[in-house]
Amino acid sequence: MSLKDEIANHLITLLNGDKHILSIGSGIGYIEKQLYNHNNNFKIVAIEPGDCNNKWAGDKINLLNGFFPSALSGLYSNKDFDFVYASGIDYVFDDESYITFLSSLIEFGINDFLLTEIFVPSNRIKVLIKDYLKRTLSLIHVYNMGQFWGYLRTIDEHLQLLKIAGFTHFKIDRYKHGAYWIRARI
């Protein structure tokens, strides 16, 4: 089973009768399609700032192009959703924009949020030494670190930023594939 399917199955276990679902940063909508396939009574709204290609989402999912919360403006309020999640989007934010994003959830009235597919930095000694050497060599222009692809944070760093944004209660676990999830509540 792929990580995305593991995440979709996890969401299904959390959706105790909840039908109105908001996904933030849905990408091509693979997870959302799996949710809909599981229960076609689910009403799924997905926000995606990138090119909105409905390849996976089809016409059963309301895919909105834009950012949270502006993409919902005039269309939906917090009361329209029972369950809100974001999968694999934390890496796009630096700390400041991450806090802004998390705070905007609370301002919108979302007090229960699942942040999933979180990858954490490896603490294996070989990986750390390799990373240190690459950074040192890149400083003296002997090695090209390549393109910066995003931010990795430890779970403690996520919790710290979630707390600054205003979340107070947390449940954390890890998928078999190694990624983590955090359910943050107020």
Ligand SMILES: C[S@@+](CC[C@H](N)C(=O)[O-])C[C@H]1O[C@@H](n2cnc3c(N)ncnc32)[C@H](O)[C@@H]1O
């Ligand atoms: C790794 S993909 C994850 C897609 C999907 N959620 C999944 O799990 O398959 C990250 C997604 O975050 C989206 N993204 C980028 N900036 C964002 C932002 N500020 N708010 C929400 N989503 C964002 C990207 O366009 C991209 O589709």
